[in-house]
Amino acid sequence: MKLETVLILGTGLVGTSIGLALRQRGVTVLLADRDLGAVRLAREMGAGQEWHSGEQVDLAIIAVPPDHVATELRGLQRREAARFYTDVSSVKAMPIARAVELGCDMGAYVASHPMAGREKAGPGAARADLFLGRPWALCATEATRPEAKRAVLELIELCGANPVEVSAEEHDRAVALVSHAPHVAASAVAARLSDASDVALGLAGQGVRDVTRIAGSDPGLWLGILSGNAAPVAEVLEAVSRDLTEAAAALRALAEGDRSAGPDVTRLLKRGVAGHGRIPGKHGGPAAAYGVVQVVIGDRPGQLARLFQVCDEVGVNVEDVRLEHAPGLPLGLAEVSVQPDAVAVLQEALHERGWQVP
Numbered sequence: 001m002k003l004e005t006v007l008i009l010g011t012g013l014v015g016t017s018i019g020l021a022l023r024q025r026g027v028t029v030l031l032a033d034r035d036l037g038a039v040r041l042a043r044e045m046g047a048g049q050e051w052h053s054g055e056q057v058d059l060a061i062i063a064v065p066p067d068h069v070a071t072e073l074r075g076l077q078r079r080e081a082a083r084f085y086t087d088v089s090s091v092k093a094m095p096i097a098r099a100v101e102l103g104c105d106m107g108a109y110v111a112s113h114p115m116a117g118r119e120k121a122g123p124g125a126a127r128a129d130l131f132l133g134r135p136w137a138l139c140a141t142e143a144t145r146p147e148a149k150r151a152v153l154e155l156i157e158l159c160g161a162n163p164v165e166v167s168a169e170e171h172d173r174a175v176a177l178v179s180h181a182p183h184v185a186a187s188a189v190a191a192r193l194s195d196a197s198d199v200a201l202g203l204a205g206q207g208v209r210d211v212t213r214i215a216g217s218d219p220g221l222w223l224g225i226l227s228g229n230a231a232p233v234a235e236v237l238e239a240v241s242r243d244l245t246e247a248a249a250a251l252r253a254l255a256e257g258d259r260s261a262g263p264d265v266t267r268l269l270k271r272g273v274a275g276h277g278r279i280p281g282k283h284g285g286p287a288a289a290y291g292v293v294q295v296v297i298g299d300r301p302g303q304l305a306r307l308f309q310v311c312d313e314v315g316v317n318v319e320d321v322r323l324e325h326a327p328g329l330p331l332g333l334a335e336v337s338v339q340p341d342a343v344a345v346l347q348e349a350l351h352e353r354g355w356q357v358p
């Protein structure tokens with residue numbers, strides 16, 4: 001089948017990103033959310049048009065927190081909103097089991113999960129290229145009709161992602177290891193910073209930013225994700241905490257002059273190198289469809305506005321901007337994401353105008 005119309009229920013980060021990606025491929029996208037402001041913003045960003053109950057689509061994509069997936073699926077199916085249905089929630093066995101309990105049509109529904117996201121919520125954080133080159137899990141069951149699976153495979157292809165067919169249970173065990181437990185570990189590290197001194201924060205470099213980025217995510221959404229996959233996540237965290245306890249004991253022994261504890265620490269670090277080396281593909285960051293221009297900016301009012309003015313003068317669209325600057329220091333670094341062919345144009349324009357472009 002050819003996907004011509006989709007409904008996205010839940011126009012937050014993921015729903016709106018899907019809408020933007022599908023609009024670029026010419027699909028008609030209808031949008032709904034219980035928060036009308038979220039629908040308006042998604043529409044203004046170009047992710048689609050408001051859905052009016054009664055309009056039927058080829059595929060409905062449920063992009064709401066995991067706890068709400070099954071009830072929303074039942075609601076949409078009762079209204080015959082679509083021929084086929086999927087969801088994108090970060091856990092899979094729980095929504096599938098609830099959907100069965102609620103008597104949903106399981107032949108028309110295939111649970112799925114794009115392995116791409118951001119630490120920011122809401123439509124304003126959406127990006128059309130979020131899913132490019134990323135894995136997208138697809139959890140068909142015995143009840144799934146082949147046409148439903150084909151429709152979801154087409155969605156994944158249109159978003160530029162790579163389908164990974166897996167059972168819901170295996171998916172949940174896998175993401176406990178590669179997503180959910182790492183999230184809690186990041187939160188635990190970041191939580192230590194909540195009462196850190198200004199001196200410590202002033203010395204924060206890229207290492208702590210890399211390790212804690214995802215700790216900035218919405219706690220409400222993540223409580224839903226973690227509780228929906230609690231046992232597998234607890235198992236991974238117990239293993240991580242055994243490693244941490246052993247590392248702390250070894251370091252305590254080293255601090256007390258017992259040099260024989262060094263190899264215990266080395267063993268953990270080497271296992272870390274081995275584990276990190278097994279992660280396939282790109283490490284970290286969203287799919288890089290954009291180029292990044294780095295520019296040094298003074299910590300003075302108006303600097304960013306001046307930087308954007310240069311972009312405007314040379315007709316370069318700013319896709320994203322990230323600021324790195326330590327409190328109290330007079331300089332910072334702005335990372336401006338632009339289309340790849342605009343990188344050289346912007347670098348040259350900035351250079352000519354006396355900006356420091358490393």
Ligand SMILES: NC(=O)c1ccc[n+]([C@@H]2O[C@H](COP(=O)([O-])OP(=O)(O)OC[C@H]3O[C@@H](n4cnc5c(N)ncnc54)[C@H](O)[C@@H]3O)[C@@H](O)[C@H]2O)c1
Nearest residue numbers: 010012013014034035063064065066089090117118121122
């Ligand atoms: N954030 C990520 O990195 C990420 C990545 C992949 C998958 N997911 C999954 O995608 C889903 C959406 O996450 P998000 O990051 O887009 O969250 P978000 O908070 O940005 O958006 C969620 C949206 O759902 C709406 N909503 C909540 N309950 C609703 C309901 N019952 N009916 C209609 N709308 C409802 C909210 O108003 C909000 O606009 C979640 O299931 C999450 O597990 C998230």
Ligand SMILES: O=C(O)C(=O)C[C@]1(C(=O)O)C=C[C@@H](O)C=C1
Nearest residue numbers: 090114115116117118119179214
């Ligand atoms: O990169 C991020 O910010 C994410 O939150 C992405 C991430 C992940 O752990 O990879 C988080 C949860 C989602 O279910 C899928 C992807």
